Amino acid sequence: MFASDIVRYALGTMRRRKLRTTLTSLGVTMAIAVIVALLSITQGLQTSVENELSGLGTDTLTVAAKDGSSLLINDTAKIEGLKHVSVAVPLVQRTGYLKEGNTTVRVSIVGMDLEKYREAYSEAFVAERGSIPSDASNDVVIIGARVYDPGDNGTVQFPLGSSAKVLKQESYGKEVGDLYYSGNVTGVLNTMGSLSVGVLSDSSIYIPIEQAESFYGTDQCSLIIVKLQDDSQAARDQVAAAISEQFGGKVTVSASGFIHNVVTKVFSTLDLFLVGVAIITVLIAGVGIMNTMTVSLIERTREIGTLKSLGLKDGKVLGIFLCEACIVGLIGGLAGTGLGFALASVISSFLNDSALLSWSGLGVYGNIVITPELSVATAAVTVAFGVIVSVLFSLYPAWRASRMSPMVALRHE
Numbered sequence: 001m002f003a004s005d006i007v008r009y010a011l012g013t014m015r016r017r018k019l020r021t022t023l024t025s026l027g028v029t030m031a032i033a034v035i036v037a038l039l040s041i042t043q044g045l046q047t048s049v050e051n052e053l054s055g056l057g058t059d060t061l062t063v064a065a066k067d068g069s070s071l072l073i074n075d076t077a078k079i080e081g082l083k084h085v086s087v088a089v090p091l092v093q094r095t096g097y098l099k100e101g102n103t104t105v106r107v108s109i110v111g112m113d114l115e116k117y118r119e120a121y122s123e124a125f126v127a128e129r130g131s132i133p134s135d136a137s138n139d140v141v142i143i144g145a146r147v148y149d150p151g152d153n154g155t156v157q158f159p160l161g162s163s164a165k166v167l168k169q170e171s172y173g174k175e176v177g178d179l180y181y182s183g184n185v186t187g188v189l190n191t192m193g194s195l196s197v198g199v200l201s202d203s204s205i206y207i208p209i210e211q212a213e214s215f216y217g218t219d220q221c222s223l224i225i226v227k228l229q230d231d232s233q234a235a236r237d238q239v240a241a242a243i244s245e246q247f248g249g250k251v252t253v254s255a256s257g258f259i260h261n262v263v264t265k266v267f268s269t270l271d272l273f274l275v276g277v278a279i280i281t282v283l284i285a286g287v288g289i290m291n292t293m294t295v296s297l298i299e300r301t302r303e304i305g306t307l308k309s310l311g312l313k314d315g316k317v318l319g320i321f322l323c324e325a326c327i328v329g330l331i332g333g334l335a336g337t338g339l340g341f342a343l344a345s346v347i348s349s350f351l352n353d354s355a356l357l358s359w360s361g362l363g364v365y366g367n368i369v370i371t372p373e374l375s376v377a378t379a380a381v382t383v384a385f386g387v388i389v390s391v392l393f394s395l396y397p398a399w400r401a402s403r404m405s406p407m408v409a410l411r412h413e
Contacts, residue, residue: 010324041348042274044344060120060226069250078246095109096167120226145189294397326390
């Protein structure tokens with residue numbers, strides 16, 4: 001009996017036992033589906049977070065006042081005098097409205113030194129349309145992508161060059177006195193996506209710090225962004241300690257590099273979790289395969305006796321059973337890979353529509369959007385994994401079948 005004969009015989013046997021073959025393949029399918037779903041979601045989540053944090057440099061610190069204390073705009077002078085500090089940028093952040101004609105949009109209004117902030121976040125604070133002037137006058141307004149085109153479909157609300165009114169939160173419907181001022185839209189930022197970094201957001205507008213200070217009548221700021229001269233851990237630790245000492249411990253200093261480290265540790269933990277889940281699901285599927293193959297062996301005892309009495313060698317009998325296991329694993333692996341990715345898409349869609357993936361803190365906030373990812377290489381590995389699992393857990397029943405005595409097998413009732 002040639003290898004091709006073994007394959008044909010195994011396929012014929014599986015066709016005659018369709019229900020048992022289907023149930024055995026289903027065990028492999030479900031195990032592979034669970035693994036693929038978790039892999040796709042985790043990889044998609046990791047890619048999403050890394051993409052969203054790509055504009056967050058490792059050479060910046062965020063300084064925020066602790067409860068009961070405050071930061072002043074002029075406090076940046078103290079920070080810029082410290083060693084390893086390149087620039088310090090105060091941010092005044094409020095909620096308000098932007099209005100042009102009959103269109104009024106609720107926005108986050110951020111006052112900042114536009115040139116210094118561009119130095120701190122050179123990769124993220126970039127105009128997709130128009131420009132961010134280096135010598136900005138007080139009537140300059142830079143807007144986020146969602147403020148410009150909320151549907152991302154070409155329906156522009158605030159065209160470049162338009163004169164829009166910046167309104168305080170309490171000024172809605174009252175556009176009088178010092179509750180609003182008119183500004184010229186000179187630039188639209190690149191799309192930030194669902195995750196906002198360092199107060200950069202698609203739903204925010206940005207005005208010069210002098211205008212914010214005058215408009216809100218305050219010398220206090222919400223945050224101070226500190227750009228370092230290098231991104232070494234030693235420099236970050238030294239500057240963070242110096243700032244904390246400078247303000248008597250009344251501020252919180254967060255390093256953007258810390259966020260990257262947290263993300264890395266989280267996904268390392270997820271990888272270990274996936275390994276554990278994979279082991280458990282493989283064991284469950286494997287036990288089911290072994291049980292099914294053992295029952296099949298008992299049912300086919302007389303068939304095995306007949307084959308061996310006709311001169312079929314032990315190795316050929318072993319090959320028939322292992323060939324069946326390979327086919328079952330291949331079917332289960334292919335079906336499981338497809339089902340797992342479909343399941344990952346459904347779960348991701350649910351998570352994206354919910355608030356379960358919102359993230360706030362350390363100057364990073366927003367909702368993370370997951371797009372499941374499954375490379376061709378990963379799919380091939382999972383299918384191969386299904387075949388290997390099926391063969392491994394079929395070895396013992398197949399070995400028993402190959403070692404069976406023809407005379408004993410033929411007497412089996």
